[in-house]
Amino acid sequence: MSIYRRTSVDAALYVLRDIGRDMYQTQRQVSSGLRVQKASDNGAYWAISSTLKTDQKAQSAIRDALGLAAATMGTAYEAVDSAIDIVSQIKAKLVAATESGVDKDKINTDITQLKDQLRSVTQSASFNGDNWVTVTDGDDPANPREIPASFTRYSDGRVEIGTLSYEVDLAPIGSTSSKDARYLVDDRSGGNGEYGVLTSSYFASEAGVSQDYVMLATAGNSAGQVEIGVSSATTNDEVNEMVVVVDKMLGQMTTVGSAFGALEKRITLQSDFAQALDDSYARGISRMIDADMEEQSSRLKALQTQEQLGIQSLNIANASYDTVRQLFQNV
Structure with missing residues (x-):
């Protein structure tokens, strides 16, 4: 006598295997939140999402760089704004020095204090070690300062990092002039202060005054330059010349401040x-690889119910074997 597995048992086993396979896939999606977790799930979507994820990380780095640049620009703008206020006070002191009977030596004491404050402002206008208002050794004023601003992937696979440039920071065309003074102070040992508004003598030479007046002496070659200041021996004509030079400096400082403000806005x-x-990027990646959690949770619940019903069907199909076994027990 032979006992064979019944067709109903085979059918119940096949159904349970299919349900188990579907449950594994569904449970994986529910636990990970992803319907495309590896290349075998969907090779095309996996490849696209992997590339987008790397680009998303690059965009994150760009945002970090822009945040740092915004803080640097904010510091530079505040320094220029403060410097304009101080230079305006110096201009007012010079105008007051033209009045008859005024003690010019006392006025000069105030001017000296204000110039010391200018030095302090320009030297401390540094964020994360980067100072955009003072040029020192190691800086090249002829090269524009650039900030990473964008990451672009072209259709042919090429990638490119775009930058924002300090708009006033353009290489001079021809001979240097006062318009090239796009920083507040130029303290390069190999220069003569020409790229700093407060250290450039071009404002005086272009105004046609008698001396090469500067607001602050440069740490470089300052031969022939005269720091703005008054004494009892200073004539009103000389004071008027200083006022003209300071006024031209203020005009260029306003240009520099506007450029910093515009760059900060950009x-x-x-x-x-x-x-x-x-x-x-996040939305695009989500559409391709994320699982529909509501749908998959409902599907998991349905599969669990189907599994329970499948087990009951298998138990019913196997019940016939118990009947045969009981018959032989009575023999």
Whole structure:
């Protein structure tokens, strides 16, 4: 006598295997939150999402760089704004020195204190070791300062990092002039202060005054330069010349401050755009690889019910074997 496995038992086993396989896939999606977790799930979506993830990390690095640049620009702008206020006070002191009977030596004491404050402002205007208002040895004023601002991937696979440049920071064309003084102080030992508004003698030479007046003496070659200041021996004509030079300096300082403010605004706009791109990447990646948690949770519950019913069906199919076994027990 032979006992064979019944067709109903085989059918129940096949159903349970299918349910178990579906449950494994569904449980994996529910636990990981991903429907495309590896290349075998969907090779095309996996490849695209992997590339987008690397680009998203690059965009994150760009946003960090823009945040650092915004803080640096904010520091530079505040320094220029403060310096303009101090130089305006010096201009007012010089105008007051033209009044008859005024003690010019006392006025000069105030001017000296204000110039010391200018030095302090320009030297302390540093963020993370980067000072955009003072040029020192190692800096090249002829090269524009650039900030990483964007990451672009082209259709042919090429990638490119875009930058924002300090708009006033342009290489001079021809001979250097007062318009090339796009920093506050130029303390390079190999220069003569020409790239710093407060250390450049070009304002005096272009105004046609009698001496090469500067607000602050440069740490480089200052031969022939005269720091702005008054004494009892200073004539009103000389004071008037100083006022003219200081007024021209203020005009260029305003230009520098405007450039810093414009760049800070561009950085803010670019940072907002980079954040929007990052959010777009996140949404695109999510659509391709994320699982529909509501759908998969409902599916898991249904599969668990199907599994219970399948086990009951298998038990019913196996019950016939118990009947045969009981018959032989009575023999």
